[in-house]
Amino acid sequence: xxxxxxxxxxxxxxxxxxxxxxxxxxxxxxxxxxxxxxxxxxxxxxxxxxxxxxxxxxxxxxxxxxxxxxxxxxxxxxxxxxxxxxxxxxxxxxxxxxxxxxxxxxxxxxxxxxxxxxxxxxxxxxxxxxxxxxxxxxxxxxxxxxxxxxxxxxxxxxxxxxxxxxxxxxxxxxxxxxxxxxxxxxxxxxxxxxxxxxxxxxxxxxxxxxxxxxxxxxxxxxxxxxxxxxxxxxxxxxxxxxxxxxxxxxxxxxxxxxxxxxxxxxxxxxxxxxxxxxxxxxxxxxxxxxxxxxxxxx
Amino acid sequence: xxxxxxxxxxxxxxxxxxxxxxxxxxxxxxxxxxxxxxxxxxxxxxxxxxxxxxxxxxxxxxxxxxxxxxxxxxxxxxxxxxxxxxxxxxxxxxxxxxxxxxxxxxxxxxxxxxxxxxxxxxxxxxxxxxxxxxxxxxxxxxxxxxxxxxxxxxxxxxxxxxxxxxxxxxxxxxxxxxxxxxxxxxxxxxxxxxxxxxxxxxxxxxxxxxxxxxxxxxxxxxxxxxxxxxxxxxxxxxxxxxxxxxxxxxxxxxxxxxxxxxxxxxxxxxxxxxxxxxxxxxxxxxxxxxxxxxxxxxxxxxxxxxxxxxxxxxxxxxxxxxxxxxxxxxxxxxxxxxxxxxxxxxxxxxxxxxxxxxxxxxxxxxxxxxxxxxxxxxxxxxxxxxxxxxxxxxxxxxxxxxxxxxxxxxxxxxxxxxxxxxxxxxxxxxxxxxxxxxxxxxxx
Numbered sequence: 001x002x003x004x005x006x007x008x009x010x011x012x013x014x015x016x017x018x019x020x021x022x023x024x025x026x027x028x029x030x031x032x033x034x035x036x037x038x039x040x041x042x043x044x045x046x047x048x049x050x051x052x053x054x055x056x057x058x059x060x061x062x063x064x065x066x067x068x069x070x071x072x073x074x075x076x077x078x079x080x081x082x083x084x085x086x087x088x089x090x091x092x093x094x095x096x097x098x099x100x101x102x103x104x105x106x107x108x109x110x111x112x113x114x115x116x117x118x119x120x121x122x123x124x125x126x127x128x129x130x131x132x133x134x135x136x137x138x139x140x141x142x143x144x145x146x147x148x149x150x151x152x153x154x155x156x157x158x159x160x161x162x163x164x165x166x167x168x169x170x171x172x173x174x175x176x177x178x179x180x181x182x183x184x185x186x187x188x189x190x191x192x193x194x195x196x197x198x199x200x201x202x203x204x205x206x207x208x209x210x211x212x213x214x215x216x217x218x219x220x221x222x223x224x225x226x227x228x229x230x231x232x233x234x235x236x237x238x239x240x241x242x243x244x245x246x247x248x249x250x251x252x253x254x255x256x257x258x259x260x261x262x263x264x265x266x267x268x269x270x271x272x273x274x275x276x277x278x279x280x281x282x283x284x285x286x287x288x289x290x291x292x293x294x295x296x297x298x
Numbered sequence: 299x300x301x302x303x304x305x306x307x308x309x310x311x312x313x314x315x316x317x318x319x320x321x322x323x324x325x326x327x328x329x330x331x332x333x334x335x336x337x338x339x340x341x342x343x344x345x346x347x348x349x350x351x352x353x354x355x356x357x358x359x360x361x362x363x364x365x366x367x368x369x370x371x372x373x374x375x376x377x378x379x380x381x382x383x384x385x386x387x388x389x390x391x392x393x394x395x396x397x398x399x400x401x402x403x404x405x406x407x408x409x410x411x412x413x414x415x416x417x418x419x420x421x422x423x424x425x426x427x428x429x430x431x432x433x434x435x436x437x438x439x440x441x442x443x444x445x446x447x448x449x450x451x452x453x454x455x456x457x458x459x460x461x462x463x464x465x466x467x468x469x470x471x472x473x474x475x476x477x478x479x480x481x482x483x484x485x486x487x488x489x490x491x492x493x494x495x496x497x498x499x500x501x502x503x504x505x506x507x508x509x510x511x512x513x514x515x516x517x518x519x520x521x522x523x524x525x526x527x528x529x530x531x532x533x534x535x536x537x538x539x540x541x542x543x544x545x546x547x548x549x550x551x552x553x554x555x556x557x558x559x560x561x562x563x564x565x566x567x568x569x570x571x572x573x574x575x576x577x578x579x580x581x582x583x584x585x586x587x588x589x590x591x592x593x594x595x596x597x598x599x600x601x602x603x604x605x606x607x608x609x610x611x612x613x614x615x616x617x618x619x620x621x622x623x624x625x626x627x628x629x630x631x632x633x634x635x636x637x638x639x640x641x642x643x644x645x646x647x648x649x650x651x652x653x654x655x656x657x658x659x660x661x662x663x664x665x666x667x668x669x670x671x672x673x674x675x676x677x678x679x680x681x682x683x684x685x686x687x688x689x690x691x692x693x694x695x696x697x698x699x700x701x702x703x704x705x706x707x708x709x710x711x712x713x714x715x716x717x718x719x720x721x722x723x724x725x726x727x728x729x730x731x732x733x734x735x736x737x738x739x740x741x742x
Contacts, residue, residue, distance in 0.1 A: 044706060046404060046431035066713050069720070131570040136587065158572045160720070246518040246572055247716025261401050263709030264427065 032277065039270035046264060057271035067272075070252045073164045077251070078232040080168035081175070085228050086221065088172060089179025094209070096180070097187045107184070110177035118174070122241020125170035129156035129242070157243055164249060167242055171232070179224050186220035187213065226287045230280045252276050354385035355642035357631070358406075358416035360399035362392040365599065369663035373469075376658050377649045384642045389413055407433055412634040414643035419700030420468045420630040422542075425460045426704020434632040436463035440644065446651050449669045453693040457701055458630070466630035467651045470665035473595045473684055474696040475527045475617040475625035478580065481610065483510055483589045491615045495531050495559050498590075498618040502566040505589050514588035515567035516579035519698060522715055524592045525560055526697040531619025532556035535692045542695070542702040544740035548732045557724050564719075584612050592617055594627065594699070598680045599664030608679050616687075624691035627699035628668060703739065710734035 039058070042051040061067045092110055096103055113121070130139035131154075137145060141153040157166040190213060198208050236253035243249045245258055252272050260269030361370045367390070374386050391399035403416060412433065418424040428434045441447050441464055447455065450468070458466055477498075479491060484501075487508050492498035502512035515521060530538045533552055540546030547553070568588065571579070580597045582588035584606045591597070601612050616623065631650045637643045649655040656667040661676045670689040674682050695701025697708065714730035735741035 046407065046427050046433070048408070065717055069717070126573070129573075131573050133570065155570070158570060243572065244517050247713065248572065248720055250716070258709060258712075261404075262712075263706045265706060265709070 035270045035273055035277075038266055039274050041267050041270075043266040043270075044264060044268075045266075048266075053267060057267045058275070061268070061271055061275070066247065066250060066255060067252070069247065070250050070255050073249065073251050074233060074235075076162065076164040077168050077171075077235060078229060080165045081171045081232045082225060082228045084168065084172040085176045085179045086224055088176040089224065090183050092176065092180040093183035093187055096184055107181070110180050112177065113174045114178045116174065118171075118235075118238040119241045121170055121174050122238045125173070126242045129166055129170075131155040131158045157249060160248070163243075167239055167249060168232075170242065171235070171238060175228060175231070179228070182220050182224050183217065186217045190216050222287070226283060229283050233276065233280050233283070353383060353639055353642050354387055355415065355639060355646045356387040356389050356413040357646060358389045358391070358399070358403060358413040360391055360417065362390045365663045369470075369659040372658040372662050373649065373655050376652075376654050377646060380649065381642075381645050384645060386646075407431070410636070412636055412638075414634055414637040414639055415631045415646055416634070417629055417631060418466065420458045420466050420628040421695050421701030422704045423700025423708075424466055424630070424632060425458075426706070428632065429460055429463075429465055430704075433635050434465055435635055436465060437467065437633060437647070438462075438464050440467075440647060440651075444648060444651055446669075449671050451670065451688065451693050454626070454668070457626075457693065457695045458628075466632045467647045468628035468630040468668035469650050469656060470629055470660050470663055471668050471684075471688060472627050472665050472699075473624055473687070474523065474627055474699060475530060475620045475623065476593065476595050476597070477615050477617045478583050478591045478593060478597055478601075479613050479615070480583050480586055480589055481613045483586060484613075489589075491613065492618045493615070493621055495528070495619045499559075499562055502563075502590070506566060511568055511582070511588040512566040512590060513563065513568070514574075514579040514582035514591040515564075515571040516574040516576045517572060518712070518716055518719070520576050520579060520593065521564075521571070521719060522712060523594065523696075523698045524563070525715060527592055527617040527620065527625065528560045528563060529553075529556045529697075530623060530625055530694060531617050532559050534619075535623045535694050538694055539702075541735075542697075542739070544735075544742075548735050548741065549728060553731070554724070554728060557728055561722065561724055594696075595680065595684060596664060598678075602664075602678070614680060614683075622691055624687050624693050625696050626688075626693055627696040627701055630668075707734060707738035710738055 037050065040053055040055070041049060042053045043049045096106060100106075128139045130137075130141065132138060132141075137153075140156075144150060144152045155163075157163040159166065194212055194216075195208055198212050203211065234253060235251060236257070239249050239251060239254060245254055253276065256269045256272040256276070259265045259272070359370065361367050370388070370390070374388065377384075377386060391402050399417075403413075406412060407428075418428070424434065446467075454468075455464065458464060458468065477491075483489075483505070484491065487505055487510065489501045489504055490497075492501045505512040515524065529541065532555055533541070533546065537546045537552060541548065541553075568574070568579075568582070576593055576597070577600055579588075580591050580593050580600060581604065583591045584601050584604060595614075598608070598612075598614075601608075606612055615621075617625075631647055633640065633643050633647060651669075653667075653669060653671060656669055657672050657676060660667050660672070664681070666672070666677065666681050666685050666688055670685075672685070674685055677685065697703055697711070700708070703711065711731065711734050714727055714734055717730065718724070718727035732741070
């Protein structure tokens with residue numbers, strides 16, 4: 001009886017899971033395979049052309065000055081965005097964890113930006129970060145001028161070489177609330193006894209955070225790092241909304257879009273997409289492996 | 299009981315997934331003409347259809363808003379009056395100055411499901427993409443039978459042809475090489491409207507000395523627009539045309555002069571150009587915040603929208619060095635290879651090239667007719683002057699707007715330009731342009 005039931009259960013579970021496995025196989029791994037094939041071809045123009053081209057598309061990207069700009073921009077964006085979001089998110093979480101009144105209100109307030117799409121954020125920050133000078137000054141620069149903080153006025157995303165950091169500000173605004181929520185959950189999961197024990201042993205607040213909380217929050221920091229990191233590698237819409245498709249703020253995703261659909265270099269576009277995939281995979285696969293590993297141990 | 303309903307639900311879900319997966323070609327991405335379009339293959343007379351013969355023409359464009367959509371509606375009205383038995387299907391896709399529409403069109407063509415006719419910039423943008431892909435048909439017979447060769451400028455025809463075949467019907471004409479200026483600022487500073495690049499540079503130096511912003515410039519594509527007019531202004535029409543046919547050397551000294559001129563001109567531009575759209579930049583001139591702006595003549599329609607008066611709030615002249623030359627761009631319609639209803643498609647093209655069709659479309663859109671015999675009284679003072687120039691000037695094509703270079707070549711030039719704006723290195727810019735011509739243009 002029970003064996004029959006077990007077999008039936010197993011059969012049912014296989015039947016139920018088959019469609020999604022098939023869909024994942026075709027629509028994810030199948031298309032990854034197809035993109036890899038395109039990236040190794042000479043396809044340029046409207047009609048598919050699968051002539052073998054070896055690694056030429058990848059090698060050309062390696063020497064492509066535009067791709068060098070993209071890599072540099074991605075590094076700037078990722079470091080400013082990830083470090084900024086984690087620091088700000090952690091700070092907000094610690095503040096909220098002090099048991100202040102109206103915590104729920106502030107929690108929602110800081111989380112709300114995450115509910116907005118990057119396009120909306122981009123449009124708003126495009127206005128805030130208006131780099132116009134003289135009588136046309138507006139946005140944050142105008143605010144600074146009202147507050148007599150003129151030294152803070154700057155060219156934001158049009159700053160030569162470092163404009164990407166300004167775009168990261170908008171992303172920090174959007175995602176630090178999310179990071180805060182991650183940390184807050186982490187903080188709440190730490191047993192209160194640990195804190196109390198440390199305080200009884202004479203640790204001050206800073207020492208409690210430095211030596212008790214932070215080490216215990218390490219898995220949260222790792223999660224935040226991975227989630228924010230892979231988002232920033234793929235960033236596209238935020239930049240397009242703030243600055244359009246312009247070379248000083250170019251990133252691999254924009255280059256991929258432009259070269260594929262505006263320039264019809266399908267082979268090159270596919271190569272960029274595969275490089276993007278690899279860079280995200282480098283970040284994510286060890287994390288997944290680590291999570292699965294620790295979970296099965298438990 | 300609970301288990302049974304769970305099984306039922308799962309089965310339903312599986313069936314639903316299977317159905318969507320096996321369904322005929324998943325769906326046309328974002329096709330707005332939703333109700334009519336799927337009925338297209340079923341040519342058997344649908345009962346409620348007004349067109350008795352069941353003939354229909356599906357025309358694909360990105361004219362979904364403003365004067366463009368209104369102009370298209372006006373032209374459709376002319377079409378319906380002349381061909382009441384052909385149903386017109388307006389398959390317009392919104393967004394991004396045609397970027398979305400072209401992505402949708404590309405996927406339809408790759409799936410072997412072309413519309414009867416679609417909109418495209420006349421010239422190499424169409425030829426390089428669709429002729430090379432064997433997607434559109436030559437229209438020489440139509441030009442002969444409709445007598446269009448007599449009513450369109452002679453220098454236009456080679457620019458929209460490939461190997462002697464004409465591939466599209468231009469509906470409207472815009473001019474790219476227009477220098478917009480603020481007459482009051484020029485008068486206040488005793489600056490005459492420049493006619494050569496050197497005069498222009500001198501004028502901008504004077505204005506800069508007087509504390510006036512000499513040149514208004516916008517985001518990257520407006521810089522490419524400026525580049526093409528400076529190339530034309532420095533090289534002259536013949537050498538400029540040669541750039542695109544391979545007879546002018548991109549690495550040569552004349553091009554170097556042109557690029558040096560371009561670099562000098564950029565130094566007079568506003569520092570926040572990267573954050574301005576073309577409207578923002580053009581507006582600086584009519585608001586008195588800048589003296590000059592180079593933009594296509596759609597800017598004139600924008601100035602009118604702002605309530606500005608021609609000749610007092612804004613003046614215009616050919617970009618210095620290009621007097622007597624009309625650098626054009628044009629929206630045009632093509633005939634698809636494998637058009638579902640080629641006869642109806644040709645009927646549409648006849649309207650698009652006709653005097654009535656163009657006179658209906660262009661005053662609303664704010665452009666001039668591709669034909670030189672349109673009624674001038676329908677147009678405003680700027681457009682009338684453009685019509686005179688169109689009929690009398692040497693016609694050359696625009697780079698930014700798809701006439702002279704195919705998409706791949708243009709995107710390579712765009713990348714080279716972006717890198718140049720960052721680095722300011724003219725020599726590297728020139729060698730990148732040489733490389734672009736070799737990789738995607740006619741250069742060997």
